Amino acid sequence: MTVDPTPTASHFIDGAYVEDQDGAPIDIVYSATGETLGRVHSATPAIVERALASASAAQAAWAAMTGMERGRILRRAADIIRDRNRDLSILETYDTGKPLQETLVADATSGADALEYFGGMAATLTGEYIPQPNGDFAYTIRQPLGLCVGIGAWNYPTQIACWKAAPALACGNTMVFKPSETTPLCALKVAEILTEAGAPPGVFNVVQGRGDVGASLVDDARVAKVSLTGSVPTGRKIYAAAAAGMKHVTMELGGKSPLIVFDDADLDNAVSGAILGNFYSTGQVCSNGTRVFVQTGIKQRFLDRLCERLSHARIGDPLDESTSFGPMASERQLDIVQEYIRTGLEEGARLAYGGKRLNRPGFYIEPTVFADVTDDMTIAREEIFGPVLSLLDFEDEEEVLERANATEFGLAGGVFTNDLTRAHRVVARLEAGTCYINTYNLAPVEAPFGGVKASGVGRENSKEAIAHYSEVKTVHVAMNGVEAPF
Numbered sequence: 001m002t003v004d005p006t007p008t009a010s011h012f013i014d015g016a017y018v019e020d021q022d023g024a025p026i027d028i029v030y031s032a033t034g035e036t037l038g039r040v041h042s043a044t045p046a047i048v049e050r051a052l053a054s055a056s057a058a059q060a061a062w063a064a065m066t067g068m069e070r071g072r073i074l075r076r077a078a079d080i081i082r083d084r085n086r087d088l089s090i091l092e093t094y095d096t097g098k099p100l101q102e103t104l105v106a107d108a109t110s111g112a113d114a115l116e117y118f119g120g121m122a123a124t125l126t127g128e129y130i131p132q133p134n135g136d137f138a139y140t141i142r143q144p145l146g147l148c149v150g151i152g153a154w155n156y157p158t159q160i161a162c163w164k165a166a167p168a169l170a171c172g173n174t175m176v177f178k179p180s181e182t183t184p185l186c187a188l189k190v191a192e193i194l195t196e197a198g199a200p201p202g203v204f205n206v207v208q209g210r211g212d213v214g215a216s217l218v219d220d221a222r223v224a225k226v227s228l229t230g231s232v233p234t235g236r237k238i239y240a241a242a243a244a245g246m247k248h249v250t251m252e253l254g255g256k257s258p259l260i261v262f263d264d265a266d267l268d269n270a271v272s273g274a275i276l277g278n279f280y281s282t283g284q285v286c287s288n289g290t291r292v293f294v295q296t297g298i299k300q301r302f303l304d305r306l307c308e309r310l311s312h313a314r315i316g317d318p319l320d321e322s323t324s325f326g327p328m329a330s331e332r333q334l335d336i337v338q339e340y341i342r343t344g345l346e347e348g349a350r351l352a353y354g355g356k357r358l359n360r361p362g363f364y365i366e367p368t369v370f371a372d373v374t375d376d377m378t379i380a381r382e383e384i385f386g387p388v389l390s391l392l393d394f395e396d397e398e399e400v401l402e403r404a405n406a407t408e409f410g411l412a413g414g415v416f417t418n419d420l421t422r423a424h425r426v427v428a429r430l431e432a433g434t435c436y437i438n439t440y441n442l443a444p445v446e447a448p449f450g451g452v453k454a455s456g457v458g459r460e461n462s463k464e465a466i467a468h469y470s471e472v473k474t475v476h477v478a479m480n481g482v483e484a485p486f
């Protein structure tokens, strides 16, 4: 073990690690073995108060720094992350169970990208000059919102912390971040590295805990904005609580996205897209295209090729770099996935591949494919958040579009076809925040990411994120006398 996965302490507040053993213990369980690596303690009300007070006190001075100065710190943090990519990737693997093969390229690196991108943008966040008659004018100032709360899911703990911290801090906000109780480790490292890079104490704080701790953060009157990555039910609760305080929100929630394969598609590319969109990170990706609609003409060939390709998945120790498919992140999530597989079978879907828990320690389940799935089946309607692909077939474009959009979710959607005009026509009509043509599940920080309908509010990444972490103040200036009616 080259990386010690046990954290220095549970929380990171005011530029330093903080412990308070009065909080309820949260075990750090390595999902590849089921062993408990250590424990953190949930934040007590006193810890939550310390974090909020620190972030609140730090905000004015952080906002008063120039964008150049703030950006330099974020970019320095990006460089440190890249220098330590391997260790941070191993930590991400301990936190989530995702294969090192993935974490080496997808997690800390994406976090560094976000810090570099928004660090570079910080100095460009300027206002506008708006000319008015007779030499009068108005101008705008882009201002931070203030104290922001970030709440994370467990599938991408480093990336989620950075995707929220980077735009928030670039705009001059400070943040209290609560990682998922399932993955408490990585956000602490992000806080440590930001501090090392020069972020003043209080600018980025991490507190541990479950939903109750998250709710206490959301409810605090000092908090101006809440950004959640999580499930739709949690999003509904947090959005409602934030509305009571008229707070800004970003909601990155769940999905049940359609991936549509027309019979003129390049079969191997389409199968690759379905693999990326269902089995990467053991299927624990919000934007996954878990409803794979395949046109009837290539249905059998697609299924055969998919099953053949899945037989090459290397399931095993995620710290072995040749492993391409790891365990579920937690026993609870494994149980949820197994329950959905049982429901799929009960409702008459045909199990075409996998479906079984592996007979080894840890929370492993095989990559699973159901064929002959119909739109009304539970596995076609609900987000499973595990490696379970539902194959549905369709006859024509109009029909598949109607069925693809018949869901409360709207996170992502994809189409595989060699017909250029059809590709653009289809994505134009997909009710989804992020669409893919002949590819799937890319999420570069330069492009907006987020959902429509129940899948979310607002966008992360890209220039769009700036609007969600800042406000515009308008200033009117008279260069002439003031006329009044009396």
Ligand SMILES: NC(=O)c1ccc[n+]([C@@H]2O[C@H](COP(=O)([O-])OP(=O)(O)OC[C@H]3O[C@@H](n4cnc5c(N)ncnc54)[C@H](O)[C@@H]3O)[C@@H](O)[C@H]2O)c1
Residues within 6 Å of the ligand: 151, 152, 153, 154, 155, 156, 178, 179, 180, 181, 209, 210, 211, 212, 213, 214, 215, 216, 218, 229, 230, 231, 232, 233, 234, 235, 237, 238, 251, 252, 253, 254, 255, 285, 286, 287, 383, 385, 411, 450, 451, 456
């Ligand atoms: N759209 C995206 O960008 C994106 C990315 C990753 C995951 N997700 C979604 O996240 C879900 C899986 O993650 P999860 O199981 O951790 O989600 P979850 O909703 O159970 O928990 C998310 C976070 O919210 C906290 N929380 C729970 N109840 C709360 C409350 N009442 N107030 C404040 N905080 C509360 C949890 O402690 C956790 O930190 C899936 O639905 C997945 O699609 C979305």
